[in-house]
Amino acid sequence: MKRLFFMPLLAAMIAVHAQDIKEGEMLHEVTVKGSKVVQRVDGQTIYPTxxxxxxxxxxxxxLSKLTxxxxxIDPVMHTITALSNLGSVQVRINDIVASKEDLLSLDMKAIQQIDYIDNPGVRYGEGIAYVINIIVKRPVSxxxxxxxxxxxxxxxxxDETVYGKFNYGKSEFGVNYSLDYRNFKGSEYEETATYELESGTAYNVLRQQLEGQNKNLDQKIQLTYSLSDSNYVFQSKLSARRDIQPNRLFSRFEGYEDLSSSRTSSPVLDLYFHHDFGAHQSLTANAVGTYIKTDSHAEHNEGGSYAYDVTGKTYSLWxxxxxxxxxxxxxxSLGTQYGQKYINNAYSGDADASNAMRSSMFYFFGQLKGRLGKLAYMGGLGVSSRYYRQGQWNDRFLLFRPKMTLAYPLARSLKIKYDFEVSQHVSQIALVSDVSIKQNAMETLVGNPEITPNRVTTHDLRLIYSTPRIxxxxxxxxxxxxxxxxxxxxxxxxxxYQTQTNADNECSFFYIQSENRWEAIPEHLSLTLYGGIYRFFNFTDTxxxxxxxxxxxxxxxxxxxxWTLTAYADNGWNFMEGEHRGHQAAAWYLTASYQLKNITLSLYAQHPLCSNPLSHQTEVLSRYIHKEVSQHSRDLGNMLTFNLTWHLSSGRKYRDIQRTMNHRDTETGILQGK
Structure with a gap:
């Protein structure tokens, strides 16, 4: 936050630029024709300028400009991170989950609006906290x-991506190839740990990294075909990802080394169909098949040699x-989801184990969304049945998810909104495996197949003031x-030993936060400021x-x-979960872009004026272990990244919307050390 000195500088630059514009032109440019943000019961609809x-x-x-x-949203590393602990972020194009490659090849001329759903209904399933749905027009030529x-x-x-989309009659053919590489060697890891032994004495350990490397080189190709008319769309996508070289994490400490490497290949077939029946009814169907093959090796050699290999295969149908x-x-809205998944991970070496797991999921939901006078509402119920089988463990869970959202205007520009939801949280597959992995000479991570889903109750109250400029x-x-x-x-x-359990535990938190956006000079300068106080509670019997x-x-x-200039800064995400008090590192960056006819040149400066920024920090507060961990990265300090985008289109005409899909499975169920 202390680095926000650039904001007054930007304002001064805008003022100088505005003085150079003739008065008549200035009045024309700043005319506010209508609000670019429309509030909805489940979020907001944004019309980009x-x-x-x-x-x-x-x-x-x-998306980074929309704040x-x-x-x-990091436009350099191509990541979208939720600065909260509420769930994951799902990006969609015309209501179908989109991939990184879909976002990189997005046609800006086709975008109509962006629905940002920060209160997803039961339609989106479990564990989804935010949905970004980009609505685009469908090209027909x-x-x-x-x-x-x-x-x-x-x-x-x-990160290099090339793509092409070609339309002929009612058909569209698309191809996309991407190459991603990284070789970071400037990481600095430090850990101070105190272990309380059974005798009551304290054993202190300092783990300080002398050398480190984070390296990857992978590629992905996807082929798409769609057939569409005024009332139906059929699309198919075949994509394949493979690591050209194994992803490698290496750390050298005083007297020992830690190493992990893995190579993954994963083909995915995605079939999608949407049909409109008249003006009011529609039916959508989607089927995705995924195969993941993983070969990995890991070593944690503190206190002696400890190494293991994992050969994993995952099959899933959604x-x-x-x-x-x-x-x-x-x-x-009425819908159903069904999924089958089979995982077979064989651990060899010092972590000798065979972990075979079958799981299935059936989810049904019903939802009503409408208005009673001035009162807008959305209510629904989701019911899911989950089945797990792993060795001698065999469990089936029936989960319910009622949800209700109400929104009421108190004045012309002021609205109050309340949301209530009861849901169930299901742990990651790796955490319920019966595998144990040594972390270092003193600690071992242990899976717990007896973990059961837990109930989550949320209350969300918001007061929203919205005008065309504020x-x-x-x-x-x-x-x-x-x-x-x-x-x-x-x-x-x-x-x-570190494990997880849910017997007589209670984890809760609340926060009060304010989010503010001001169009200081409409269509020339926008400012955003947000902040909140968070309080966390973690209670168990120990x-x-x-x-x-x-x-x-x-x-x-x-x-x-x-020219386009942007600046962004946040202090990260400070939180506490279980016995970990964590700090997601702060981020700040500047961006300058120059627009030519078909080419955009951009320069990104990340973490300027800092040569070794913090990338991760956490503290363990167990009665048996007290640990402080920090990691810095010289590669991220004063980081300059150049982006060149070239785009050429001809004969493009648009009609209706185009739906792209990318619902893929990425969870391998492999239990990994740090």
Whole structure:
């Protein structure tokens, strides 16, 4: 936050630029024609400005300019991170999950609007906290080819993508190839740990990294075909990802080395169909088959040699069918999801184990969304049945998810919104495996197949003020996790074990946060500021931990003709879960882009004026272990990255919308050490 000195500088630059514009032109430019943000019962609809679209070389760049609440969007590393502990982020194009390659090849001329759903209904399943749905028009003729080339000038890091889309009659053919590489050698890891032995004495350990490397080189290709008419769309996508070289993590400490490497290949077939029945009804069906093959090796050699290999195979099938009827008083949505998954991971070496697991999921939901006078509402119920089988463990769970959202206007620009939900949290597959992995000479990570889903109750109250130039939101949020899956440490014969359990545990937190956006000079300068106080509670039969944190950030976007300048900063995400008090590192960056006819040149400066920024920090507060861990990265310090985007299209005409898909499975179920 202390680095926000650049915001007054941007404002001064805008003022100088504005003085150079004739008075008549100035009045024309700043005329506010209507709000670019429309509040909805489940979030907001955003209509990007012409300047935002023309100055954005890809989807990540556009989303970063929108400064969506609760999210950090990195246009260089092509990541979208939720600055909270509420769940994951799902990006969609026309309501179908999109891949990184889809965002990099997004046609800005086709974008109609962006629905940012920060209160997803039961339609989106479990564990989804935020949904970004980009609505685009469907091309019916011509071609669209391009390249998005990102290369860091101060470190070995790059992401290269080339793509092409061709339309002929009712058909569209698409191909996309991407190459991703990284070789970071400037990491600095330090850990101070105190272990309380059975005798009552304290054993202190300093683990300080002398040398490190984070290296990857992988490629992905995807082929798409779609057939569409005015009332139906059929699309198929075949994609394959493979590591050209094994992903490698290496750390050298005083007297020993830690190493992990893995190579993954994964083909995915995705079939999608949507049909409109008249003006009010529609049916959508989607089926995705995924295969993942993984070969990995790991060594944790503190206190002696410890090495193991994992050969893993994962097969999964996911299907969905959704019926929607847009009636006059409300919209009715009914749907079902079904999934089957088989995991077979063979551990050899010092972690000798065979982990075979079968799981299945059946989910049904019904939802109503409408309006009663001025009162907008959304209510639904999801019911899921989950089945796990692993060795001698055989469990089936029936889970319910009721949800209700109400929104009411208190005045012309002021609205109050309340959301209530009861859901169930299901642990990652790797955490319920019966495999144990040694972390170092003193600690071992142990899976627990007896973990059961836990109930989550949330209350969300918001007061929203919105005008064409100002948007301000005050939010109060409370979440209670009863019998939640939380960390547990225990010791035996001088060794310490970390596992998870959900017996008589309670994990809850609440926060009060304000999000504010101001169009200081409409279509020329936008400013955003947010911040909140967070309070965490973690109670079990062996420990009681509380923690209070402040999380906040700010951004600015300036549009100067062909130039676009952006600035962003936040203090990370401070949180406490179980016996870990964590700090997701702060981020700050500056961006300058120059727009030519078909080429956009961008320069990104990440963590300027800092040669060795913090990338991760955590503290363990167990009664048996106290540990402070920090990691810095010289590669991320004063990081300069150059992006070149080239785009060429001809004969493009648009109609209706195009749906792209990318629901893929990435969870291998492999239990890994740090």
């Amino acid at each position: 012409r300047q935002q679209l023309e100055s954005s070389p890809n989807g990540y760049s556009l 969506l609440p609760h999210l950090r 011509g071609y669209d080819i391009g390249a998005d080339l990102t290369n860091t000038l101060t470190a070995v890091n790059g 299907t969905e069918a959704v019926y929607e009827n847009r009636l006059k008083p409300f919209t009715l 948007m301000s939101e005050l939010q109060g949020y409370w979440r209670l996790n009863a019998n939640c899956n939380m960390e547990k440490y225990y010791r035996t014969d001088g060794h310490f 420990y009681r931990h509380t923690y209070t944190a402040f999380n906040g950030g700010a951004s600015a976007e300036a549009y100067l003709g062909k």
